[in-house]
Amino acid sequence: MRSHTYLQDIIFYTTQCLTQSAGLLLQLPQSVTAQANVLLARFWLIEPMLSYEFSDTSAATLYLTAKLSSHPVSVRDICNAYTYLWSDSSPLFRRQPSPQQQPPEPTAYTPTDSQKTSFHNRLLSLEARILYTLGFDTHVALPHPLAITYLQALEFFNHSKSEIGSLTIKYLNTALLSPQMLYLTHQPNALAVAAVYNAARDLGAKMPDTSWWEVFDCDREELGFLVVGMRSLEGWVGKMREDGKGVWEEGMVRRKDVEGEMTRRGLLRGNGDKAVDEEEEMARLMDERMATMEAQS
């Protein structure tokens, strides 16, 4: 079972988490960040994951979605947020720092001018690349509003609306991170029904005795699949964390880590183009390393 897909799933999950974290740092509404999650999943369906650095792809989708929404963010803000999340100071995918530990110096996660410029260039070219890959189709319909409407129609008398509503939304947001790519395989109404079902079940709310999901155009088969899919993520993440400690405690997964891992497993077939790419990549990494060292000294 340890193969390609295992790595892909980890990359998918961690990058979607990165997008969510950046969305929080940038104070974007979840509707924008969630759309970015969906666009990223679509992009990776067509373009190989290893074509670009994962955090760059995440940044570009978030920038693009924000630009098209009524909450645009500047490239500078995106750059700051991602540099922080990417740096060693970021708590994302790291063991929580002990309280005695000194908070990191701001310089450790402040991008230098050259980093900014190179980030900016990569962001713009990736933005165009993503749009080209998706055929400029940026329409995303999220299930969240539908779920609220369904909840209002259902009326769970014995439970407060806010309690069941927030749990429903949590299920929907969690599903965004799932490597099963539920948002690509299912329509919003089905996702909404499954989230409502899960939330109601967890709280022990009494559901109608009939096949109420059919009212919302979701059949039993579909509902069952999604219910299990949405619930399985937590277990999957737990298992991954146990299995691969290394990946989870050294910060955000990077392309070079994955490539190293793949070479180790003999998954990466060497060919001419790739070698050149790797060289470029190495050069870029060295440049960055130099830049950070300069900044620190």
Place this chain on the structure above:
Amino acid sequence: MASKGKSRWAETEEDAELAARQKREKEEKKRMKAEKARRQQEALEAQKAKEATAATQEDGDDGRPVKRRRLSPEASATNGTGEAASNTAPKLLRFNGGGFGKCRSVENYDKLNDIEEGAYGWVARAKELATGKIVALKRLKIDPKDRSGLPVTGLREIQILRDCDHRNVVKLKEVVVGEDTRKIENIFLALEFVEHDLKSILEDMPEPFLASEVKTLLLQLASGVSYLHDHWILHRDLKTSNLLLNNRGQLKIADFGMARYVGDPPPPKLTQLVVTLWYRAPELLLGASRYGAAIDMWSIGCIFGELLTREPLLQGKNEVDELGLIFDLCGVPNEDSWPGFRRLPNARSLRLPSGKDARTAGSAIRVRFPLLTTAGVSLLNGLLALDPEKRPTAKEMLAHEYFRQDPKPKQEAMFPTFPSKAGQERRRRRETPNAPMRGGAAEIGAVDFSGIFTGREREEKGGGFALRMV
């Protein structure tokens, strides 16, 4: 061979039968294929679900349902009703989300001729090589020095056009890019090709549109705008050069470069720099940053006037001049006719004649359009109401008395056709001055032309006889 009077190429009964049989067979095959695909899909999904369940079982998490049949209360319900329910499968709405994929290359099209090159960028008529279909290729204007990436206006235009499907809104067929895809620099919108734009028709036509034709055009415009507003889209640049007309009399709204999605309540701080000056609503000129669908309705009013006279209605030289022309035509606003207008940013410093001045009190629309029926004047007055709240919505406009009165709107199919400029059809010769004779060039010297057109708008147009076919 064939009987007399019938070509030997004519289809015999056998031919027809053969064709029918082939068609039947084809359909049968298609059906089978679809069925098979469906079954496969189901099997696949079932398996996936099974795997997912298996995975969860493996995880050893006991809190969640392990067997799928436990998910439904229906399974444990009384057998009779359960069976009945499964026999009559409920009809569920299925939504086909379509697919997505990489853009195709612009090389799939063969350029025929340029249509226009202007502020909006470059538009050309082109033929799709595979199908021979004619499209209009519009190039997205990209400023390489712009460090915020692809222009948000262009992206909005694509997004909105992709979401729209209405007969009076121009269709976006696809987005194509330049051949070199390593760097995406050339982006083209392949739009439905429409032969004319209203502006050039108005400029070239020797006689204005008939009343019945004006009604048809306005109805189509209102129905397109009503669709947009129903879908929370503001066009923000309605004008005759953005309205296209095909040879079947169909009007299509184009150029969504200024358009955007809005919500209710409208988002604060919308830009005021929208809509071409001559079609810009007074609240925009007075600096309102909260505005809504009513600004499009004002533009429709200006277009209405232009359709009647073939001349843009309010040709201001700048913002102040435009406001002056508006007050000239529609009257000067006061707290009764437009409550709260004084609170708009640019209105505070505005010095207006006092309300007692009889000449400026009312609207001059009746005088300016002597041939227009009373219902027509009431519609135009409504659209050009200074207070945005008082303008009708597009839906209300569609139901207006004006469109039910005689002359009735002309059928689209009965519309006159025009030579297409974009399609490079030859135009009727217009009377143009001859080329200058040989000899010394005429001296013009310093002449002040600035006053030449003033007062033109106030001229009575017609008034006496109007013998028109409807």
